[in-house]
Amino acid sequence: MAHCVVSEAEAILDKEFPVLDKGFIRLLDYLGGDERVVQSARVSYGEGTKTYREDAALIDYLLRNGHTSPFEQVVLTFHVKLPIFVARQWIRHRTARLNEISGRYSVLKDDFYVPAPEDMALQSVDNKQGRSETALESGEARVIRSSLEESQKKAYDEYTRLVETGLARELARINLPLSLYTEWYWQIDLHNLFHFLNLRLDPHAQKEIRLYAEVLFDITKKVAPRCCVSFEEHIKEGVRFSRSEFTELQRRLTVEGGGKGKNHTELSGKALERFEEKLGKGKQI
Numbered sequence: 001m002a003h004c005v006v007s008e009a010e011a012i013l014d015k016e017f018p019v020l021d022k023g024f025i026r027l028l029d030y031l032g033g034d035e036r037v038v039q040s041a042r043v044s045y046g047e048g049t050k051t052y053r054e055d056a057a058l059i060d061y062l063l064r065n066g067h068t069s070p071f072e073q074v075v076l077t078f079h080v081k082l083p084i085f086v087a088r089q090w091i092r093h094r095t096a097r098l099n100e101i102s103g104r105y106s107v108l109k110d111d112f113y114v115p116a117p118e119d120m121a122l123q124s125v126d127n128k129q130g131r132s133e134t135a136l137e138s139g140e141a142r143v144i145r146s147s148l149e150e151s152q153k154k155a156y157d158e159y160t161r162l163v164e165t166g167l168a169r170e171l172a173r174i175n176l177p178l179s180l181y182t183e184w185y186w187q188i189d190l191h192n193l194f195h196f197l198n199l200r201l202d203p204h205a206q207k208e209i210r211l212y213a214e215v216l217f218d219i220t221k222k223v224a225p226r227c228c229v230s231f232e233e234h235i236k237e238g239v240r241f242s243r244s245e246f247t248e249l250q251r252r253l254t255v256e257g258g259g260k261g262k263n264h265t266e267l268s269g270k271a272l273e274r275f276e277e278k279l280g281k282g283k284q285i
Contacts, residue, residue, distance in 0.1 A: 013029070014027070020211060027078060030076045031073075034225065034226040037059055037062070037070045041058060056229075063227070074224055076189075080186055083113040083180065096186055096196075100182060107163060108176065112180055131207075197213055244266070
């Protein structure tokens with residue numbers, strides 16, 4: 001199998017792409033791209049890269065029909081600097097390999113995340129795990145930001161004092177807050193990266209991790225652009241219906257042929273809300 005070099009990816013190697021106030025993502029290395037996917041898919045019958053159109057059609061076929069193993073042949077390695085609370089969400093995706101900076105071996109940096117005023121909001125009344133869409137008034141946001149910064153400074157000063165007394169670093173760090181930045185190398189194949197992106201680019205994902213996902217996706221487009229087009233077509237912007245939802249969709253499509261009207265749907269409550277949300281996904285995003 002030929003070695004795959006992607007000029008667009010080569011051009012951004014080791015370049016820092018900023019995220020949040022102090023974070024970043026760098027593409028450290030990659031193995032393969034679009035060509036590697038098609039080579040892997042065709043290896044069983046001895047054919048390699050064909051025309052652009054044929055290769056794009058094959059990639060589209062593979063993703064559309066859930067043939068994921070060729071996408072696992074493409075591997076990307078990122079250097080990421082991110083707040084610990086984002087890292088704890090990120091680590092839920094267990095199909096990658098990572099090495100994180102250790103607070104046992106190193107003195108941690110004085111880097112903390114403070115939300116921008118426009119990102120500060122009260123708890124949502126209808127979403128137990130998210131914030132309201134309405135930002136706080138500027139004055140109130142400034143007060144809270146100052147409080148966060150003061151608490152972070154106090155925690156880091158105490159951490160520094162404990163380190164200077166000779167206390168073990170693994171103990172001195174334990175009172176540091178979740179807003180502290182950490183860093184890691186994160187290596188993942190393209191199939192599992194698409195799964196990560198599908199979840200973390202969703203509008204319901206927390207904004208901070210969604211911003212990281214957006215940068216990851218922009219970088220991935222440089223490595224495997226045709227694969228990313230198919231991902232957007234069939235996964236990111238696609239919709240999957242449950243059996244009852246599909247039954248409702250069929251009923252609505254045939255209503256003019258004598259079926260019951262829209263108000264006679266058998267879906268109700270949250271199930272109906274989810275269905276209507278799927279129908280309006282394009283408008284929502």
